[in-house]
Amino acid sequence: MTIQSWTGYCTNVHAGATLEQTENNLKTHAARVQEILGRDQPLGVGLWLSASTAQSLIEPGKLDAFAELLRANKWIPYTFNGFPFGDFHKSVVKHDVYLPTWWQPERLAYTKNLVTILDRLLSPGEEGSISTMPIAWGTPVPTEEQWSLAVQNLLNLVDHLHALEQQTGRLIYVCIEPEPGCLLDTTEDVIQLFQTRLFPAGDPERIRRYLRVCHDICHAAVMFEDQSTVLQKYADAGIAIGKVQISSAIEIRFADLSAEERQAVLNEVSLFAEDRYLHQTTARDAAGNVRFYEDLPYALNEVAANPPQDETWRIHFHMPIYLDQFGLLRTTQARIYDFLSEIKQFPEIRHFEVETYAWSVVPEDLRQSELAAGIAQEIHWLRQQMTRSTLA
Numbered sequence: 001m002t003i004q005s006w007t008g009y010c011t012n013v014h015a016g017a018t019l020e021q022t023e024n025n026l027k028t029h030a031a032r033v034q035e036i037l038g039r040d041q042p043l044g045v046g047l048w049l050s051a052s053t054a055q056s057l058i059e060p061g062k063l064d065a066f067a068e069l070l071r072a073n074k075w076i077p078y079t080f081n082g083f084p085f086g087d088f089h090k091s092v093v094k095h096d097v098y099l100p101t102w103w104q105p106e107r108l109a110y111t112k113n114l115v116t117i118l119d120r121l122l123s124p125g126e127e128g129s130i131s132t133m134p135i136a137w138g139t140p141v142p143t144e145e146q147w148s149l150a151v152q153n154l155l156n157l158v159d160h161l162h163a164l165e166q167q168t169g170r171l172i173y174v175c176i177e178p179e180p181g182c183l184l185d186t187t188e189d190v191i192q193l194f195q196t197r198l199f200p201a202g203d204p205e206r207i208r209r210y211l212r213v214c215h216d217i218c219h220a221a222v223m224f225e226d227q228s229t230v231l232q233k234y235a236d237a238g239i240a241i242g243k244v245q246i247s248s249a250i251e252i253r254f255a256d257l258s259a260e261e262r263q264a265v266l267n268e269v270s271l272f273a274e275d276r277y278l279h280q281t282t283a284r285d286a287a288g289n290v291r292f293y294e295d296l297p298y299a300l301n302e303v304a305a306n307p308p309q310d311e312t313w314r315i316h317f318h319m320p321i322y323l324d325q326f327g328l329l330r331t332t333q334a335r336i337y338d339f340l341s342e343i344k345q346f347p348e349i350r351h352f353e354v355e356t357y358a359w360s361v362v363p364e365d366l367r368q369s370e371l372a373a374g375i376a377q378e379i380h381w382l383r384q385q386m387t388r389s390t391l392a
Contacts, residue, residue, distance in 0.1 A: 009379055011025060011029075014048075022049060080131070084097050093276050103142065111174060129242045138183050161210040179219050180292070190239070212243075213239055214244070216244075216245040217335055218316065247356065248319045249319065250313075252311075252315075283313050320374055321382065336385070343386070354382060359375075
């Protein structure tokens with residue numbers, strides 16, 4: 001049987017941390033996206049289920065009803081986003097999205113619930129992926145006891161996934177997603193986790209099968225990592241990429257701007273310094289030196305009186321992927337092209353997910369008339385680029 005490749009969108013863009021809200025979001029937004037793209041075609045949905053929603057779904061009868069809702073509408077739940085644990089659209093999220101950590105039992109229990117649900121929702125023979133957080137936020141540095149607990153929990157998960165495949169034939173893998181500022185925020189960090197902590201503590205082949213990487217294009221771009229190099233490093237280390245989040249950051253190229261424009265661009269980007277999410281910012285100068293700011297307001301405060309002249313800034317703010325430039329600001333859309341130019345060499349990567357969760361906090365003039373229209377345009381744009389890349 002040939003395993004299907006899927007492209008869709010992540011439902012963490014929708015507010016709602018209960019099962020009822022999740023179902024209503026699908027009926028309202030996913031249905032409309034599908035209508036715009038063509039209702040006769042299945043729609044890939046990367047489901048985000050809060051911990052409370054996941055817990056309620058495994059109660060008797062609820063999962064069967066949810067599965068029927070998806071089947072009836074041709075919504076294909078090929079992947080889950082298991083990163084946000086709680087309400088991802090509360091007024092202030094910031095660092096709360098990194099809790100619980102992987103050394104806390106709640107993270108393991110939540111992920112196992114997602115495994116149970118995904119196994120029940122997938123069609124026979126299909127593989128499933130679940131993205132998860134990169135252990136914890138980067139500070140404070142975990143103790144060795146916390147590291148040990150995190151590794152134990154991940155190996156417990158590996159054994160759980162292995163037992164599932166032995167019992168049912170279902171392959172589900174959990175994909176660690178590096179993010180700027182987190183304990184694992186670069187490719188090298190992830191490789192070190194596998195090579196120095198996971199492999200020595202368990203069966204490397206089993207770990208490779210059930211623990212993989214979620215490659216977020218925006219995150220790598222913010223860390224100024226070259227997409228081709230990232231892919232090759234994981235391949236050389238024998239670590240599989242289980243899913244890819246197609247995403248785009250904000251970029252400012254100060255060297256391309258006049259003195260007046262440099263001040264103006266700071267005014268423009270200040271509109272993105274909102275209160276809900278962290279917008280980690282990196283600044284690289286002409287010599288290649290990089291400064292990291294935990295959040296965009298910190299970067300803006302530092303340069304308010306003296307705009308940079310030769311730096312390039314990249315800001316963790318997931319922008320609509322079809323945008324290349326708006327005003328004096330740019331996006332890292334070119335990094336998506338860089339990634340897509342390489343995918344023919346990695347046919348084992350089957351799950352692609354548009355993850356523009358920040359639509360609700362994008363400035364008004366960049367929003368579509370309806371959310372579904374923006375999501376549909378992103379999916380349509382990505383499908384076009386992927387077709388061109390695979391035919392090139």
